[in-house]
Amino acid sequence: MARFVFLRRRLLRGRRPIWTLWLAVLPLLLSGCAVSEKHTVPPAQVRPALEATADQLIAQYNQQARAVRSINAGVEVVPVAGSSYSGVIEEYHDVRGFILAQKPAHIRMIGQAPVVAKNVFDMVSDGETFRIFISPKNKFITGPVSFERPAKKPIENLRPQHLLDALFWPELEPGKTVLFEEFNAEPARYYVLTLLRGSATLEIARKIWFDRTDLSITRVQLYGPGGRLVSEIRYADWQPAADVRYPRHIWLERPHDDYRLEVRITRLQLNEEIAAERFRLEPPPGVELVRMGEGDAAEKP
Template identity: 50%
Template structure:
């Protein structure tokens, strides 16, 4: 009988020891599992398929469809950028953008709450004009002037935003290369549009399509020698109500490729200009497309008493 009692006591001790260590083993097992991450197949979004012709057609339809833009925006500059030299004291700036093809644009930035202008910029495709009230300066220069200056304020160019809003169509004879890009969990098609001929081809633009919905998520614009001039990201695409007949610009040609499609437009745009070392995020809060914008809305005259800075001439001239 004593022997049987000893065996029962031993079994109880073993059970108690195992029960006491069970939480520790479970904790250790949990720690070990947390160190190893295996991607779930569901974390990678299903990818839609398209060929080069379909992608180029989708891009061209949007490029053809947008002929004028009138938007209320919120602009957020990147710290240390050229734009922060003007609005460094504000985290976000309200503003307005007017644009009309082929190359007219006006951008007004206003201080929060008080709604006073921080900058007013226009470009007609040949010349840009910028008024900075806080500096009492009026900048003028050719749109092709892209050299960085010691004064970061002089790197501002309204046409940089024009490139983000109005896309250059892919012409029938343009060489185009299609590639697939894997960036888990996202997948992309990338169309590289080339310029030149023969052995002198170089990249002009790279257009990125998110394969989750085949919408354009990014456009990169290149200068001579493969220099990256603009890196523009697009997000939050939404449908745009059609403009009323009395507000619309001249109707598109009969063979316009945009006529049969619902117009959509991104509400979030980020423009990066690596050569000028600035980035600007633009959130569109109110949008009207293809409305008639009077020509005088793109006129910006030098205010009396301001200093004229002629960037093309590389010198400053006082207001006469």
């Protein structure tokens, strides 16, 4: 016991104030931490962010919306049905085909099987009625574009007017309430325009995202009543065509319809007049006809 007390007293007599030790050690610790946490971002990944005002972005968006009046395109389409939320994901093979679209609301899309170039589906819409012919099933489906009822197979929720929303944009009308903000998701930086539904509500109708590296539109989100996200549309690979820039890569996601669609444009002609008969689609003889919204009863023509 006496020895312990003696040693302790010697230590106390010879010990320097503890704060002097910390002053000596702390710079070493800090310098070591600084080096271990330092990250260098490659110069190629650091791109300067462009500046723009809300009025400039609205004008740019409206100019793009006015510039495209019709589309005649060869495409490669990759459909994916289901999601992690539904528990089942079905990935389909690439489908090659064609898209015809003309304002205000006409669209036709033909999908063909690879190699044999045989039609798999043919669908049209005039803004009021949609018609879909599924060749392998010998089934012809028609109904109002406003009709909504989830199908047993999510891929059967695909409608031509869904794609039309991704190809053509409505102009932002003067006097509408539009919010303006910055959004950063390093290293990407965005401007976001948020259009509200009407003047007496705080519900979102549309969000438009601009990539600040070149101010191109990279994303459009469409909302329904009650804040329901109807469509998530992404754009990439903007290229000039007929004095207009247009994206060559489009992703369309319909979360409540439980399907996604990737569209790669391989050939593009803009603003050429498209004859009305090219948007006509009649049921072939002997096909199974399904009228949506009329009890979904099948009948033979």
